[in-house]
Amino acid sequence: MDYIKARTYIDESHRFGGEMGLEAITCLLEKLGNPQETLQFIHIAGTNGKGSVGAYLAAVLQEAGYRIGRFISPTLYEYRERIQINGVYIEEEAFGRLMDPVVKAIGELEEEHKPLPSPFEIETAISFLYYKEKNCDFVLLECGMGGKTDATNVIRNTKLAVITSISMDHMEYLGNTLGEIAGQKAGIIKPGSRVVTCRQEKEAMDVIERESKKLGCPLYVGDKTEAELVTADLDHMVFRYQKETYTIHLAGSHQLENAVLALAGIRALQDTGYQISGEQIRSGMEKARWNGRFTILKKDPYLVVDGAHNPDAARKLQESLRMYFPNREFVFLMGVFRDKQYETIAERMAPMAREIIAMETPDNSRALPAKELGEVLCRYKTPKQVYVADSLEEALQLGMKLAGKEDVIVAFGSLSFIGDLTKLSENLE
Structure with a gap:
């Protein structure tokens, strides 16, 4: 299938409906041989800051020599931006080619009267096929909405469960209190993963701590109050954190929190055994870019x-x-x-x-x-x-x-x- 036809098919797949939950994406991935089972994930949920934290993590890991897939939602400039490896968007040829087995699988599901996937679930499946084909070392996977019932939560091989700042949003789907919303976000925590979060409001923090403890997952907290801001202007920010000095180029007062959270994630990966040097961390943080946010x-x-x-x-x-x-x-x-x-x-x-x-x-x-x-x-x-x-x-x-x-x-x-x-x-x- 060529790229234009593939895009048209996805646009028309809105007719399938699409309910929050994992049944449709699970059925689809089973038909495709469960490509996600061969991948290692950094799963990111939260109300605000997912993209920025992902940008810092991706830049540092790329600097350390890892091949990094990123699944991003929503995109700003180009449709293919949502599926990328080391900052390079999926090729039109690859997108169209990988759509063929997905369309075949959906046809079989339809014949079997099983749940059919939404456009987001189709894109998620294509991304898994692509990242497997390209032998990615990590996939930074952003939740579309929530966490527990988000289509991306079909994965099991979660190395890091990253939960960014939680606040009130999408209440009609996620709940009317911070605790309820945090419960949805904390649904991405899996046994064997390490949990990384920022300093949250107490109601949300209690939920994350409780879920981490229940599943036996170490919890890392990136606390911006432990960072010292040296200087900040529209071009760059310099701060000290845990005896190291870092420069970042993402603007906005909230970027200190996002950067410290990403550093906590890198520390968790180091504790897991991944080789990432101090110089690679500093260089990656400085190279990180993320447009559309201040x-x-x-x-x-x-x-x-x-x-x-x-x-x-x-x-x-x-x-x-x-x-x-x-x-x-x-x-x-x-x-x-x-x-x-x-x-x-x-x-x-x-x-x-x-x-x-x-x-x-x-x-x-x-x-x-x-x-x-x-x-x-x-x-x-x-x-x-x-x-x-x-x-x-x-x-x-x-x-x-x-x-x-x-x-x-x-x-x-x-x-x-x-x-x-x-x-x-x-x-x-």
Whole structure:
């Protein structure tokens, strides 16, 4: 099957439905010979920070000479970005070729009246086939949502179960308390794995500690309070942690927490017997890159994009803006999905802005219409301070018109529009 036909098949597989749980992905992988059983996984769950922590871990392990597969969701710039090895996206030829056995397996499942996979489950299966074919040493596997019932949790060979910052998101699926949500995230912990997390709220931390102890898994905690920040600007951050000095180039106040969490993961791997030197750790941390999370697209005026799409991410965005841009005025571009806590995000973020532009994330049925978002924003700003844009292009042009050279334009609310907004920004004068 060629790449275009493969993509079309996945798009049309929405008709299969797809329920949270492991039955469909288990049936599919059995038909494919269970390729995941030959792989070693670093499984990453959490509300915020999964991509950044994965970027640090991947960069360090690559620096140490390991072949690293990464499965990423969602993607920003290109569909094939979700399946990559050492930073190189899966080839179109390979994607189409590996779709053939998957389509055959789904046909057999259909004949047997067994559960059929969702698009995400199909992509997960293709990734396992690809990583097995390419003999990856590790696969950094990001949960799509939650953990316990996420399709990625079909794996068993988990070396590290990494749980990033947990906060309230996807409550309709994961639970209405931090403890319930943490229980879903902690579902990725497997017997024989090492568990790595940051310092969580007590309710979440208790769940992670309890689950780790129950399964006999050593728990490593990357605690940012043990790190000393030396210097931080938009280009780099220098910090000391456990008698070592590290430089990172991912911006944002929250990156100290993400970096320390990744370092705890590396330490856990070293304790398992993997050879990773101090110099390889320092070099990998400095080489790590992860776009779309407090990323600077333009200067004079500054144009910042950030995928903040839940209240905790919005809080971290606020901290970063105050940290890097004290005494500046802001023009916000906000677009969100209707199933997010957009009222809470608006209440938190709107007072920071001089003007704010409501926009709709393009080509997505989950998008909240810009007009509805604008009405919400008017609760926290005067109507003269709120604008409604019919497109990303209109929102960006309006933002550039409203902002002076000393102001800062910030686009946030979803990862879904960052790729398109990045391309539009490249054409700005």
